[in-house]
Amino acid sequence: MKIQNKLGKIVFGVVMSTALILPTTTTAFAATTTTAATSAKATTSMTSAQKADKMIKFANSLVGKVKYVYGKNDTKNLIFDCSSFTKYALKQVGVDVKWGANAQYNQGKKVAKKDLKKGDLVFLSVKTPGKIGHVGIYVGNGKFIHNTTGSVYGLTTGDLNKGYWSTRYVAAARYF
Numbered sequence: 001m002k003i004q005n006k007l008g009k010i011v012f013g014v015v016m017s018t019a020l021i022l023p024t025t026t027t028a029f030a031a032t033t034t035t036a037a038t039s040a041k042a043t044t045s046m047t048s049a050q051k052a053d054k055m056i057k058f059a060n061s062l063v064g065k066v067k068y069v070y071g072k073n074d075t076k077n078l079i080f081d082c083s084s085f086t087k088y089a090l091k092q093v094g095v096d097v098k099w100g101a102n103a104q105y106n107q108g109k110k111v112a113k114k115d116l117k118k119g120d121l122v123f124l125s126v127k128t129p130g131k132i133g134h135v136g137i138y139v140g141n142g143k144f145i146h147n148t149t150g151s152v153y154g155l156t157t158g159d160l161n162k163g164y165w166s167t168r169y170v171a172a173a174r175y176f
Contacts, residue, residue: 044094051093051176052119058092059085059137059145063155068147073099082135085147085155086121089137095175101135108173113160116172122160124168132170 046054066078066085073084080088083101090097097104105123116122118140126133136146142161147154158165 046093048117048119048176051095052117055089055093055119056137056139056145059089059155063145066147066155068149068153070149080147082147086135086137090175093176097175101132104135105132105171105173108175111172111174113169113172117174119176120172120174122169123171123173124165125170126168129168130170134168138172 062078066080068081069079070081072079072081073087074080075088083104084099086104087097087099097107101123104121108121111117111120116138118138120138122136122138122144123132124134124136125131134146134148136144136158138144139157142159144158144160144165145155146158148156148158160166160169
């Protein structure tokens, strides 16, 4: 069978040339780039409530998988302190925050306790009353998920209105 290639020459049989392969490669690259751009756009076009739900679902999916180590931010092995975990969770919905509970508090929009919404970060004291020393993600109904040490290592749910954490609330901040 006679076939005329892009250079105008007549060839016999099936010929694969760089000219024929290049458009296929370019198309595959363009599709990959478009997928990444679409994914980023999808995160930015989500409502605040959708971002909060996505972040909380992500955090809950890591219960039993995340370990607590003070001063650690190891995303590969899921070893975090409290603020590196909140940093990691916020990143999942396209929000970049600094590492450190005080730094995260200063980066967000301050929110009164009575105005808390799912996805807000709550800041608590652990040693010095009234001084931020711990951070978690508010999940609603007075509860928050946080990475902690003590009798439970790793992700757990705390209650702002009962028990240990009820007297330790300091502040809250919003990021989306």
